[in-house]
Amino acid sequence: MADHGYIYAVSRIRSREQQLLTTPFLESLETSGSEEAAIRLLNEHGWGTAGQSAEEILEEEGRKTWDVIGELVKDLSVFNVFRCENDYHNLKAAIKEACTGGTHPGIYVGDGTYPAKKMEEAVSAREFAALPERMREPAERAMDTLLQTRDGQLCDCILDRAALEATRDAGRASGSDLLALYGELTAAAGDIKIAVRAQRTGKDREFLSIALADCGSLDSGRLADAASDSMEALAAYLDTTAYSGAVEALKKSLCSLERWCDDLMIEKIRPQLTNCFGLDPLAAYILARRTEIKSVRIILTCLRNGCPDSVMRERVRATYV
Amino acid sequence: MENLGIFFALAGAACSALMSGIGSAIGVGRAGQAAAGVVTDDPSKFSKVLILQLLPGTQGIYGLLIAFITLTQIGIMGGSSDISLQKGLLYFAACMPMAFVGLISAMQQSNAAIASIALVNKKPDQFGKAMIFPAMVETYAILALLISILSIFGIASL
Numbered sequence: 001m002a003d004h005g006y007i008y009a010v011s012r013i014r015s016r017e018q019q020l021l022t023t024p025f026l027e028s029l030e031t032s033g034s035e036e037a038a039i040r041l042l043n044e045h046g047w048g049t050a051g052q053s054a055e056e057i058l059e060e061e062g063r064k065t066w067d068v069i070g071e072l073v074k075d076l077s078v079f080n081v082f083r084c085e086n087d088y089h090n091l092k093a094a095i096k097e098a099c100t101g102g103t104h105p106g107i108y109v110g111d112g113t114y115p116a117k118k119m120e121e122a123v124s125a126r127e128f129a130a131l132p133e134r135m136r137e138p139a140e141r142a143m144d145t146l147l148q149t150r151d152g153q154l155c156d157c158i159l160d161r162a163a164l165e166a167t168r169d170a171g172r173a174s175g176s177d178l179l180a181l182y183g184e185l186t187a188a189a190g191d192i193k194i195a196v197r198a199q200r201t202g203k204d205r206e207f208l209s210i211a212l213a214d215c216g217s218l219d220s221g222r223l224a225d226a227a228s229d230s231m232e233a234l235a236a237y238l239d240t241t242a243y244s245g246a247v248e249a250l251k252k253s254l255c256s257l258e259r260w261c262d263d264l265m266i267e268k269i270r271p272q273l274t275n276c277f278g279l280d281p282l283a284a285y286i287l288a289r290r291t292e293i294k295s296v297r298i299i300l301t302c303l304r305n306g307c308p309d310s311v312m313r314e315r316v317r318a319t320y321v
Numbered sequence: 322m323e324n325l326g327i328f329f330a331l332a333g334a335a336c337s338a339l340m341s342g343i344g345s346a347i348g349v350g351r352a353g354q355a356a357a358g359v360v361t362d363d364p365s366k367f368s369k370v371l372i373l374q375l376l377p378g379t380q381g382i383y384g385l386l387i388a389f390i391t392l393t394q395i396g397i398m399g400g401s402s403d404i405s406l407q408k409g410l411l412y413f414a415a416c417m418p419m420a421f422v423g424l425i426s427a428m429q430q431s432n433a434a435i436a437s438i439a440l441v442n443k444k445p446d447q448f449g450k451a452m453i454f455p456a457m458v459e460t461y462a463i464l465a466l467l468i469s470i471l472s473i474f475g476i477a478s479l
Contacts, residue, residue, distance in 0.1 A: 011358020014439050276435045
């Protein structure tokens, strides 16, 4: 049954989709030769204006996405699945700032579900009860860990896991199949990346049990067992799951794996290009914009640092249109 | 009891106009939202999307036509309105195809019209093809209109 709640919004988004970056356009950016030339091409496409830096352009494009979505959807809480990761980024920043002392402007990001300023105040005063309920326990545990062990990585792991689980649950709570899938894939992709990095750096089973989030499509216990054993065992386990495609990417590099995770999401949202009803085409547009901004950031960074074409191509994501 | 014949005949006419009208109002309203979304970003597509928006509106006109014919036949618009209970029920039954098919086909046609508006938005040169998809749904509204008209005129000659 068609959901007729977002007909106008989906129609507006269909118009906006025509301005999304295509694969040939990204290829022209890759072959533009320099960051300046790539920025000129982006300016001609409507991204930023002459004189703006790459970071300013990308930041503005990210803001534009939420401006248009905010214009079309009155209650943005339906997209909490995308916004809650910003909350955990801010929580991480607030905890580290509180533990190291002093203030560090620019470390907080907007578009979260909870104001960064309030989070900063709550964490610095150790008033965790002022935080949203599901953030209280991981925030307190992460801060205690950092203060007692000075192990920033362990603190990050606690909060990253909490962020993955919050994303997964926000997806399930949204009532949208696509957002639920996004939450699940984000948690699963996060777990796979953590497992691979942990295996490469020789982390033990205990670390993995702290770091891996529970998700429906992966058995975190078996993933931890495999990752603490060997890369072959990890690949063999992944081969038995819905993420068997990751094994090939894993053999190439960690960058290929990250790209594979993003490309999988793009592949899953592509059917929304022909869906005229409901929230899902809007969610797909947000994801498409995030992915293209990520690709442009990769290209501009590679051009700035004179990286070879092969490095760029290995990292640039698939496009939605 | 003696007025039940005219009551049922009138109820049939009312249902025909009412249900087809409701279907068309919902359909045109939904297609209008999609059309407005397109025109917000590209006002040059107004005429194309307006035609697609109006397609689910025809069922309301068919319902009105059936209601008008029925009212004429049963003497509400002039002449004798002495209708037996049996004839009243027959008129009621004759109006039902248009009432139900009008309601459902208008809403389904609006879904097809919304999809076609999205098509025109992306490929304005495909307007002709885009028109055909919602127009196919119209077939069933026309069939219902035809059967209701034939039935109403058939009852008169009984």
